[in-house]
Amino acid sequence: MGYETLEAQDGKEGLRLAQERLPDVILLDVMMPGLTGLEVCQKLKADPRTQDIPVVIVTALGDVEDRVRALEAGADDFLTKPVALPELRARLQSLLEVKAHRDHLKRHQEWLEREVRKKTKELRKALEDLSEAHRKIKLLSLEVIFRLSRAAEYRDEHTGAHIQRMARYSEVIARRLGLNEEAVESILYAAPLHDIGKIGIPDEILLKPGPLNEQEWEIMKKHTEIGAEILHGTPSGFVRVGETVALYHHERWDGTGYPRGLRGNQIPLAARIVAVADVFDALTSDRPYRKALSLKEAFQIIEEGTGSHFDPRVARTFLEAKEEILAIKEALPDTGSSKLYQLIRSLRSEEGRPVSVAAWIKSEKLKTLT
Ligand SMILES: [Fe+2]
Ligand SMILES: [Fe+2]
Numbered sequence: 001m002g003y004e005t006l007e008a009q010d011g012k013e014g015l016r017l018a019q020e021r022l023p024d025v026i027l028l029d030v031m032m033p034g035l036t037g038l039e040v041c042q043k044l045k046a047d048p049r050t051q052d053i054p055v056v057i058v059t060a061l062g063d064v065e066d067r068v069r070a071l072e073a074g075a076d077d078f079l080t081k082p083v084a085l086p087e088l089r090a091r092l093q094s095l096l097e098v099k100a101h102r103d104h105l106k107r108h109q110e111w112l113e114r115e116v117r118k119k120t121k122e123l124r125k126a127l128e129d130l131s132e133a134h135r136k137i138k139l140l141s142l143e144v145i146f147r148l149s150r151a152a153e154y155r156d157e158h159t160g161a162h163i164q165r166m167a168r169y170s171e172v173i174a175r176r177l178g179l180n181e182e183a184v185e186s187i188l189y190a191a192p193l194h195d196i197g198k199i200g201i202p203d204e205i206l207l208k209p210g211p212l213n214e215q216e217w218e219i220m221k222k223h224t225e226i227g228a229e230i231l232h233g234t235p236s237g238f239v240r241v242g243e244t245v246a247l248y249h250h251e252r253w254d255g256t257g258y259p260r261g262l263r264g265n266q267i268p269l270a271a272r273i274v275a276v277a278d279v280f281d282a283l284t285s286d287r288p289y290r291k292a293l294s295l296k297e298a299f300q301i302i303e304e305g306t307g308s309h310f311d312p313r314v315a316r317t318f319l320e321a322k323e324e325i326l327a328i329k330e331a332l333p334d335t336g337s338s339k340l341y342q343l344i345r346s347l348r349s350e351e352g353r354p355v356s357v358a359a360w361i362k363s364e365k366l367k368t369l370t
Contacts, residue, residue: 001089011035015043018050024099025092026055027079030066038066038073045074052102054095058083141236142189149192152199156206161334162281167191168328169277169318176317177273186238191274193242194249197227209289224250224259244268249275254308264311272311276302276318279309280325285334295326 006021008014011032018026026044030037037057044050056077057070067078076098077091150160171188179187198206201223205216212220227246231239248262248271255263283298293301299319306315318325 001092003092011037011040015040018044018053019047022049023053025095026053027058028055028075029058030070038069041070041073041075052099052106054099056091056095145189145239145242146192149196152196155203156198161332162285163192165328165332166194166274166277166281168332169280169325170273172321172324172328173273173277173314173318174270176321177269177314186241187245187270187273189238190241190245190270191277193227193231193239194245194274194278195223195227196230196242196246197223197225199230200226221250221258224248241270245271245274247271249278251275252309253311257309267311269311269314272314276310276314279305280318281329284329295329 006017006023008017012034014026014028014032015035017023028037028040032040035043041055041057044053044055051074054076055074056079057067057073057075058079058081059066059070060081070078077095079088079091146160146163149163153160153163167188170191171184174184174187201220205212205219208216224247228243231243231246234240234243245268247259248267251257251260251262251267251271252275253264253267253272255261257267280298280302283293283301284295286292299322302310302315303319306312306319
């Protein structure tokens with residue numbers, strides 16, 4: 001019939017040939033020396049390499065029992081002895097079509113599996129790239145936030161340590177209050193922005209060596225609203241918290257703060273937390289007009305302000321975290337002024353009045369820096 005054929009003398013040889021050559025269809029006699037046709041069929045169907053090859057069992061006419069057992073052994077079709085050639089041709093043709101179809105399905109499935117593996121790998125890589133990009137964007141925006149905060153701070157504080165410490169104190173309080181990690185993180189990153197509005201306060205007020213008069217004080221208070229305005233309208237979660245913190249960090253629990261005079265829980269929690277952290281760090285840092293208070297005095301002031309200046313729950317949480325707070329303070333000391341900042345300071349103290357940018361740019365002393 002034009003087919004390429006392999007012949008075997010018994011079951012064992014047939015099985016070996018099938019496994020080695022993977023034919024497209026197998027004709028099996030039942031009665032054979034050694035392995036019977038049914039046993040060979042069972043073994044072929046149990047082997048993943050040969051299980052898709054159609055098996056035709058050749059039985060004697062009317063041997064119903066053999067046929068049932070052949071079906072149980074996994075046979076695909078039967079031929080009756082003596083074999084009539086037209087029937088054999090028809091059976092082979094249809095089984096070869098079945099086999100071609102199975103082969104095609106198998107190849108397609110293998111191709112699909114390969115594609116899925118490939119795409120999964122690509123997808124995983126893309127997701128990794130994406131989360132790396134997210135991480136970078138977040139780091140960069142935090143970096144910008146921190147630099148922006150420093151820029152605002154630079155005019156009246158000489159190192160960035162204050163905003164670092166008070167942000168870490170705020171983080172400790174937030175976590176101990178049981179806020180979720182996302183909220184804790186946004187408070188950590190929002191806290192440095194609290195005084196960003198000082199950027200809009202004129203030198204002669206911000207840097208005034210003596211006490212402010214009433215009118216100057218009113219302008220100074222505006223740093224809260226200026227800060228909120230600078231940060232307003234952001235799509236970023238923690239900058240939004242920053243806006244709240246900037247606006248409300250000088251509100252007091254008893255309603256005597258500014259700019260709105262909010263009281264109690266009307267004041268957003270993030271601002272109530274930052275208020276404690278900010279005041280404590282200011283008290284325990286040297287300022288141009290006074291030395292730092294002792295830790296004992298500073299904790300005392302927080303305690304005395306509990307329920308009047310500060311949210312009692314927030315202040316108590318802070319006081320309970322004393323050891324953690326001190327560890328942060330220890331780890332982030334004021335590193336001393338930069339040369340440039342010392343220059344501005346020295347000019348100010350010499351002349352006893354605020355120094356304008358123009359004044360120190362013109363200063364002879366600036367040349368000593370370069
Ligand atoms: Fe402030
Ligand atoms: Fe501050």
